[in-house]
Amino acid sequence: MNLTSGRTPRQSRAQDTRASLLQAAIEVFSESGLNGGSVSRIAKLAESHDRMIYYYFGSKEGLFVATLEEIYRQYNEAESRVELNLEQPVDALKTATVFFVRYFRDHPEFVTVLNSENLHKGKHIGRSLLASQFSKPAIGLVHRALHAGQAKGLFRVDVSSRDIYVMISAMGYFYQSNQYTLSAFLDEPLRDPKLFYQWEAFVVKAVLRTVLNDSVKLGQFE
Amino acid sequence: MNLTSGRTPRQSRAQDTRASLLQAAIEVFSESGLNGGSVSRIAKLAESHDRMIYYYFGSKEGLFVATLEEIYRQYNEAESRVELNLEQPVDALKTATVFFVRYFRDHPEFVTVLNSENLHKGKHIGRSLLASQFSKPAIGLVHRALHAGQAKGLFRVDVSSRDIYVMISAMGYFYQSNQYTLSAFLDEPLRDPKLFYQWEAFVVKAVLRTVLNDSVKLGQFE
Amino acid sequence: MNLTSGRTPRQSRAQDTRASLLQAAIEVFSESGLNGGSVSRIAKLAESHDRMIYYYFGSKEGLFVATLEEIYRQYNEAESRVELNLEQPVDALKTATVFFVRYFRDHPEFVTVLNSENLHKGKHIGRSLLASQFSKPAIGLVHRALHAGQAKGLFRVDVSSRDIYVMISAMGYFYQSNQYTLSAFLDEPLRDPKLFYQWEAFVVKAVLRTVLNDSVKLGQFE
Amino acid sequence: MNLTSGRTPRQSRAQDTRASLLQAAIEVFSESGLNGGSVSRIAKLAESHDRMIYYYFGSKEGLFVATLEEIYRQYNEAESRVELNLEQPVDALKTATVFFVRYFRDHPEFVTVLNSENLHKGKHIGRSLLASQFSKPAIGLVHRALHAGQAKGLFRVDVSSRDIYVMISAMGYFYQSNQYTLSAFLDEPLRDPKLFYQWEAFVVKAVLRTVLNDSVKLGQFE
DNA sequence: TATGAATGAGCGTTCATTCAT
DNA sequence: CATGAATGAACGCTCATTCAT
Numbered sequence A, B, C, D: 001m002n003l004t005s006g007r008t009p010r011q012s013r014a015q016d017t018r019a020s021l022l023q024a025a026i027e028v029f030s031e032s033g034l035n036g037g038s039v040s041r042i043a044k045l046a047e048s049h050d051r052m053i054y055y056y057f058g059s060k061e062g063l064f065v066a067t068l069e070e071i072y073r074q075y076n077e078a079e080s081r082v083e084l085n086l087e088q089p090v091d092a093l094k095t096a097t098v099f100f101v102r103y104f105r106d107h108p109e110f111v112t113v114l115n116s117e118n119l120h121k122g123k124h125i126g127r128s129l130l131a132s133q134f135s136k137p138a139i140g141l142v143h144r145a146l147h148a149g150q151a152k153g154l155f156r157v158d159v160s161s162r163d164i165y166v167m168i169s170a171m172g173y174f175y176q177s178n179q180y181t182l183s184a185f186l187d188e189p190l191r192d193p194k195l196f197y198q199w200e201a202f203v204v205k206a207v208l209r210t211v212l213n214d215s216v217k218l219g220q221f222e
Numbered sequence E: 001t002a003t004g005a006a007t008g009a010g011c012g013t014t015c016a017t018t019c020a021t
Numbered sequence F: 001c002a003t004g005a006a007t008g009a010a011c012g013c014t015c016a017t018t019c020a021t
Helices: A010-036 A039-045 A050-057 A060-080 A089-106 A108-119 A135-151 A161-177 A179-186 A193-211 B010-036 B039-045 B050-057 B060-080 B089-106 B108-119 B131-151 B161-177 B179-186 B193-211 C010-036 C039-045 C050-057 C060-080 C089-106 C108-119 C131-151 C161-177 C179-186 C193-211 D010-036 D039-045 D050-057 D060-080 D089-106 D108-119 D135-151 D161-177 D179-186 D193-211
Strands: none
Touching: A010 A039, A010 A050, A010 A060, A010 A108, A010 B010, A010 B108, A039 A050, A039 A060, A050 A060, A060 A089, A060 A108, A060 A135, A089 A108, A089 A135, A089 A161, A089 A193, A108 A161, A108 B010, A108 B108, A108 B179, A135 A161, A135 B179, A161 A179, A161 A193, A161 B161, A161 B179, A161 B193, A179 B108, A179 B131, A179 B161, A193 B161, A193 B193, B010 B039, B010 B050, B010 B060, B010 B108, B039 B050, B039 B060, B050 B060, B060 B089, B060 B108, B060 B131, B089 B108, B089 B131, B089 B161, B089 B193, B108 B161, B131 B161, B161 B179, B161 B193, C010 C039, C010 C050, C010 C060, C010 C108, C010 D010, C010 D108, C039 C050, C039 C060, C050 C060, C060 C089, C060 C108, C060 C131, C089 C108, C089 C131, C089 C161, C089 C193, C108 C161, C108 D010, C108 D108, C108 D179, C131 C161, C131 D179, C161 C179, C161 C193, C161 D161, C161 D179, C161 D193, C179 D108, C179 D135, C179 D161, C193 D161, C193 D193, D010 D039, D010 D050, D010 D060, D010 D108, D039 D050, D039 D060, D050 D060, D060 D089, D060 D108, D060 D135, D089 D108, D089 D135, D089 D161, D089 D193, D108 D161, D135 D161, D161 D179, D161 D193
């Protein structure tokens, strides 16, 4: 058996080209946005040619749509690997919160690419056939934790998982997205791990205080 | 009598040109970002010429720095007009929160220009001599409300005005900044006023629950 | 029984591909010229692939040569179906004239493809082995009519069928070829059927006046 | 007085650039058509830069419109220099006919550029504000000759100057425009001066026979 | 016989910027 | 104080064509 044979079948080489163009696109669009990221820089980074972008994706915009889909796919995939202990709803919600806050920190490309898409008023995500499938898993994570806590009488029933999801996202996303202006504004290096974990702890606390019933003391979980 | 100084003396005409270029820059950079907004589009919108941008601002980047300074100046100016009734700390914090959430909704240019600056890793704001002065007023608003509540024993003393400021900003900013992807993601039109005011109410509630002492019931303020 | 030979045996399917590529080439070259008509547009229109053009015709130029040959072939074939009543030379010449004038109107692809070839200084037609055979039939039509009239003493003997052929072609071809600039120039819609038939009548008259002996009155044939 | 001083005032240098770009455009579009003629070839030929085409003409199409206008302007200017002896209508019509036939021979750029415009269905001439002024002078030349002959009873009154103008144009234009395919078709080198003057003589004869009254013998004018 | 993948040159156009007065 | 002219690099994209099975 020869697994390392030089054979590079047609299909898999094509897959390679497509995949490496997509990977390069994520990097370049992440660094420079849709406008600032040039197709030739992407092609060069992928060790391919401009032409192949048009071959596989039709246009720069087509590549951007594929990029959006890919980062959402990775986001959902990461979320699907998070395990919640629903017997301990407070822990579960902590886990979910920490996952999101860290995901945005660890995936700046997710943040910058979405910012680019929003600058363009979301016109590409509307074109994606996959767009509608994106949201369910991520919100589901928050929903399961929240629902478990509500079932146990720990969490308020008048808060929606949608609001809590947006709250967590906002606090995690904004900290990453605006880190440079915010660091200048606050005169603190937000990227500093110590500051980050302080912030993370604050987010967890804020989320829990928002959902816990008045009768439950947060202190007991800390 | 001075016949050569008419209705528009030389100096103020220059001021006009400079001011209208700056105004146009805000609009264009807001719509298209630093990369996507072209010098000539700005000049055309200001009914001036490309060359004048170099005359007044030295370069495109110089113009962007001026743009950043201007939107921060407007932000601080708006904040300075907010009046807080510090006798009622909960109301004061509500007022501050509502101000910020609505400011981001009503000033998309503030949001998109800051996003652009963050995409460029904050390299322009560092160049501005004014940068350090920007933060104090805005945080001050939150600080005064929070301090008043703490002095009255209503608010926790273990929360910092910095964290609360970032929390409020995050929830207001993210809702505006990511409205297009979020609307697609949640399958809801976030720009819809009804949804906006629901969100605003939720933000107020989350902030108050985060700062109020356990012994204080939020209910009494609603 | 031969199970592998179905309704479309290999060879004829190949013929189909070749023929539909050629047909598509006529359409595309006709619309956009040699330079403007792209290989991939032709392939797409033929529901085939770029690669097949190289397979069957060697190059884009090879395909253009085949296109030229095909439109000349169709031209000659149409001419060969025209029947002249040589007993009535004036009628015969009318019939021939009308045939040519209408052929150019009804076959704009003939006109535009020849224009393209002339733009390229006739370099493709020289390559075709068939080129020399093209002319005889078409001129023959005029020749037979003219000769019949000369034999009967109706037509001048000092006019050549070559000149008359070119005269008829010029007047029919130019009207079609330059219809857009001419319509703008004359401020009349030349494509209008009424104007076309007036022009056709004028061409017939001009041709007859050019060939008829002075002693013969044209009036008697009208 | 120093007429040759090295002074190159702003305006006239600009005029030079614009004019040489236009001149180069005529050459290149004439050789290769609108599609085949590249802006960079034009810029190089004019010893200028691509960018200046956009500076002065806005786009390649804008340059093509200017090119059309320029060749029509030259055509009309040439026509305006033709002097007709209206006392001798037959001579006058001969002179006009010869002018047109030779103009097309001597200005192949007029022919190829118009062909290009017709390939594009006349969409540029429609955009030209000057288009409507183009036709009058050229037709006027034929009209004056024809009218003089009609007034003298030499020419038929049932022929229109429009038809005669188109007839002359067709015969002169087609001979030039289709010279390459026609030379191959007829197996004669149409560019040969001898053949050209034979053709010119035939055109004159055909035109005169078309317009002369039956009672007038052409022979007396030859 | 037929096809997916790849290629490099060139296209029309726009960019931020500088020159010369 | 203001302007028209010029510049060269880069942009997104399409071209005809060839490679490798």
